[in-house]
Amino acid sequence: xxxxxxxxxxxxxxxxxxxxxxxxxxxxxxxxxxxxxxxxxxxxxxxxxxxxxxxxxxxxxxxxxxxxxxxxxxxxxxxxxxxxxxxxxxxxxxxxxxxxxxxxxxxxxxxxxxxxxxxxxxxxxxxxxxxxxxxxxxxxxxxxxxxxxxxxxxxxxxxxxxxxxxxxxxxxxxxxxxxxxxxxxxxxxxxxxxxxxxxxxxxxxxxxxxxxxxxxxxxxxxxxxxxxxxxxxxxxx
Numbered sequence: 598x599x600x601x602x603x604x605x606x607x608x609x610x611x612x613x614x615x616x617x618x619x620x621x622x623x624x625x626x627x628x629x630x631x632x633x634x635x636x637x638x639x640x641x642x643x644x645x646x647x648x649x650x651x652x653x654x655x656x657x658x659x660x661x662x663x664x665x666x667x668x669x670x671x672x673x674x675x676x677x678x679x680x681x682x683x684x685x686x687x688x689x690x691x692x693x694x695x696x697x698x699x700x701x702x703x704x705x706x707x708x709x710x711x712x713x714x715x716x717x718x719x720x721x722x723x724x725x726x727x728x729x730x731x732x733x734x735x736x737x738x739x740x741x742x743x744x745x746x747x748x749x750x751x752x753x754x755x756x757x758x759x760x761x762x763x764x765x766x767x768x769x770x771x772x773x774x775x776x777x778x779x780x781x782x783x784x785x786x787x788x789x790x791x792x793x794x795x796x797x798x799x800x801x802x803x804x805x806x807x808x809x810x811x812x813x814x815x816x817x818x819x820x821x822x823x824x825x826x827x828x829x830x831x832x833x834x
Contacts, residue, residue, distance in 0.1 A: 607776050609789040610648040614831050615715070616794075618647055619777055620786040621654045622697040622704075622736060623662050625670040625683075626798050627786035628726045629819075632681060633800065634788075635723070637824040643831065647719045648708075651701040651770040652777045652785040661695045665810050671730065673803070673814040681730075688733035700725045700736040702766035705773075707752055712760055717751035724749055792830040799823035 610617045616634065620627030631647070638645045654662045668686060675683040686693060694700075704725070707718040724745040728734040734741055739761065747754045760766070776782065783797040800823040806812040 608779075608781055609791060611791045612646070612648075613791055614644060615646040615648055615791065616827065617650055617789040618786055619650045619652045619773075619782045619789075621652050621662070622700040622722070622725055623667060623694065623729060624652075624654065624785040625667060625674050625730070626801060627652075628683075628730055629674055629678070629681070629801070630786045630788065630799060631723070631726070633821055633824055634827070637821065638828065641825075641828060643828050645828070645831070646715045647722075648715055649701075649704050649718060649722050650777070651705065651773040652782065652787070653698060653701060653770060653774050654785060655696060655698065656771075656774050657778075662697070663809075664693055669809075670814050673816045677816045677819065683730045684733065686733050688735070692733075692735040694729070694735050694737040696737050698737075698767075698770060699739065700742060701770050702764075703742045703746070703757065703761060704766070705769040706760040706766035707746070707757055708769075709756075709760060709765070711753070712756045713749070713752040717749060717753075720749040721746055721752055721757075788827070790827060790830060794827050794830055796823060796827075799827075 618627070618631065671683055671685065675681055704718050704722045707713040707721045708715060713721065725736045725742070728741065728745055729736050736742065743754065743758055746752045746757050787797045788799060789795045800820045801816065802818040803814055803816045805814050
């Protein structure tokens with residue numbers, strides 16, 4: 598099965614059975630999409646690689662991603678889908694991440710085949726999101742990132758440490774931010790595949806009851822069928 602003719606490598610990884618996910622580490626909607634994708638792929642025994650691309654919200658907005666917005670989005674999603682295992686932030690307020698750039702840079706650095714490749718990079722991304730959404734850990738901190746990497750089966754911890762010390766991953770994040778400012782990437786998360794699949798925040802229908810911080814997000818519906826549509830597109834590849 599050939600790649601879709603509209604595929605551009607700066608937007609979509611052209612490899613078959615690979616999903617390109619544009620997102621921010623602190624975005625609850627992207628954590629939901631990735632959890633659903635990982636879970637369904639395991640259930641169907643379908644091998645999928647994920648190519649993480651940065652959609653750095655703080656660079657788009659010029660401010661740290663507001664805690665009061667993330668907090669209520671977590672409640673809206675986790676209240677409807679308790680199987681996620683998320684928890685309200687229970688760490689010290691002063692340890693709440695003011696930036697997720699170091700986490701996203703580490704995920705990009707881990708893509709180096711000598712460090713972990715796409716498999717290791719995805720393991721690290723998953724570990725970082727769990728640390729944030731479940732364990733209330735400050736994923737901005739270098740030592741926390743490397744501690745999480747040590748438990749990732751396909752990540753070479755020492756090589757990642759060396760790569761991060763060189764600033765590996767930073768250029769990739771800023772280059773991806775430039776691409777994400779174009780019209781094709783609509784937000785975090787936006788998923789693409791080489792077969793032409795492209796969906797922003799798949800499966801989720803929600804609205805805000807008012808302008809933040811006065812209003813609250815309401816998850817009206819979450820349909821997991823989007824994953825089967827995506828995975829069915831890999832059937833002949």
